[in-house]
Amino acid sequence: MKKILVVDDDAAHARMLKTLMADWGVDVHLADDGTTAVAMVKEQSFDIVLMDMKMVKMSGMEALQLIKTYNPSLPVIIMTAYSSVHTAVKALKIGAYDYLTKPLDFDKLKLTIERIFESIFLKTENRHLKTRLKEQSFAHDIIGKSPAILSLLDTIHMVAPTDANVLVMGESGTGKELVSSAIHFNSSRKDQQFVRINCAAITETLLESELFGHEKGSFTGADKKRKGKFLLADKGSILLDEIGEMSLAMQVKLLRVIQEKEITPVGSDQNIKTDVRIIAATNKDLRKLSEQGSFRQDLYYRLNVVSVEVPPLRERKEDIPTLALHFLKNFSKKNKRDIKGFSPDAMDAMIRYGWEGNVRELMNCVERGVVLARSDYICLEDLSFIKAKIVDKLDAGTDFGNIRLSQIEEKAILSTLESAGGNKSEASRRLGITRKTLLKKLKQYGKS
Known part of the structure; x- marks a missing residue:
């Protein structure tokens, strides 16, 4: 349970705060002076300290200094009279998280507390993920440090050592093949083939031969016996990419292979045992397709023993600069260009762009920029298609001489929210407004 220490020598005010915050699901403890507060912080674990500045026995300022010396990471919110704001500013310099003036605005108090708990949750979650990945590191070529990617890597790390079939889902261009490779090369099958x-x-008539092999003369053009992918992948793993495109007839044959753990080459009556881990990848909703009858439900459940969802690039925009610089380095070397980086406006446009084609589209964009760059840096003019969709479209669609201020505000808020990937906390930070104000504005626009 969330735990807050309220430090105030006004007993009535402290009890009122305890009652109020109890309704918010907070476990509140009270201290009536700074000395007691410091002792309690040393003896117990608190998530937040809410402390009055002006107290008789020990001032909030002195208590703040001692608390920060003992536990620098503990968030301390200062309560002060309006006339003592200069003191609160001094407290911020010492290490206070924020200050609130009396009489307290309870909505602002609740928002401040929620922000701290949200920050604590995110930091704790990321720290746990990073610790697990650091302690049990594994090989992969997936680039990014966003929470979405750290969560993905954590899932891969848990799934890879098992022998379960895996269904890798995600939009086109998100990197499903990289994820599949990471699963194989961190499994017990890593020293065997990954096919x-x-x-x-591949057409349906040839796909069966590609997967299971064929005998000489089994069909026109089969001039010799050939092993299929499943036999090549024996004791290893096979990636069935775009599994959602497989015909129902082939699905039946694949289901039999999974159930019986054996294949039958085309033109043969001999069954051959195989030990293959199947990793299937798709950009389609197989559950929905199975409900519609275009994908076998029994096969779906056989493939989807464990599922891994690869996030689209728009949900991890903080990774765009890292990815872009990685591709820049590779394509500069490939095209014998000495491109040093991106101009600020070019990078800003890349972050704001929607990337419907995900990482693959970003990679193609950077390569085009490297080839067309007119200087040592890729500028916005070198990314003409992004400029046309982001900058020119915004300019062309906005006649500032004939638009109400409220419309401009709405455009700015919705555009910033989109560029922040729908993250309201991040959007409010960029806009310089509180999250509460942002939610109120979105409600006005009918976007809540």
């Missing part, structure tokens, strides 16, 4: 096949790139 890949795109089910959408």
Whole structure:
């Protein structure tokens, strides 16, 4: 349970705060002076300290200094009279998280507390993920340090050592093949073959032969016996990419392979035992397809023993600069160009862009920028298609001589929220307003 220490020598005010915050689901403890507060912080664990500045036995300022010396990471919110704001500013310099003037605005108090708990949760979650990944590191080529990617890597780390079939889901261009590779190369099968096949790139008549092999003369053009992908992947793993494109007839044959753990080459009556881990990848909703009858439900459950969702780039925009610089380095070397980086406006536009094609589209964009760059840095003019969709579209659609101020405000808020990937806390930070104000504005626009 969330735990707050309220430090105030006004007993009535302290009890009122305890009653109020109890309704918010907070466990409140009371201290009537700074000396007691410091002792309690040393003896117990608190998430937040809410402390009055002006107290008789020990001032809030002195108590703040001692608390911060003992536990620098403990958030302390200062309560002060309006006339003593200069003292509160001094407290901020010492290490206070924030200050509130008396009489307290309870909405602001609740918002401040919620922000701290949200920050504590995110920091704790990221720290746990990073610790697990650091303690049990594994090989992968997935780039990014966003919470979405750290969560993905943590899932891969848990899934990889098992022998379960895995369904990797995500939009086109998100990096499903990289995820599949990471699963194989961190499994007990890593020293065996990892075989890949795109089910959408091969006709149905040839796909069976590609997967299970064929005998000589089994069909026109079969001039010799050939091993299939499943036999090549024996004791290893096979990636069935774009599994959602497989025909129902082939799905039946694949289901039999999974159930019986054996294949039958085309033109043969001999069954061959195989030990293959299946990793299937798709950009389609297989559950929905199975409900519609275009994908076998029994096969869906056989493949989806464990599922891994690869986040789209718009949900991890903080990774765009890192990815862009990685691609820049590779393509500069490939194209014999000495491009040092991106101009600020070019990078800003890349972060704001929607990236419907995800990481693959970003990679192609950077390569095009490297080829077309007119200087040592890729500028916005070198990314013409992004400029056309982001900057020119905004300019062309906004006649500032004939638009109400409220409309401009709405455009700014909705655009910032989109660029922040829908994260309201991040959008409010960029806009310089509170999250409560942002929610109020969105409600006005009918976007809540």
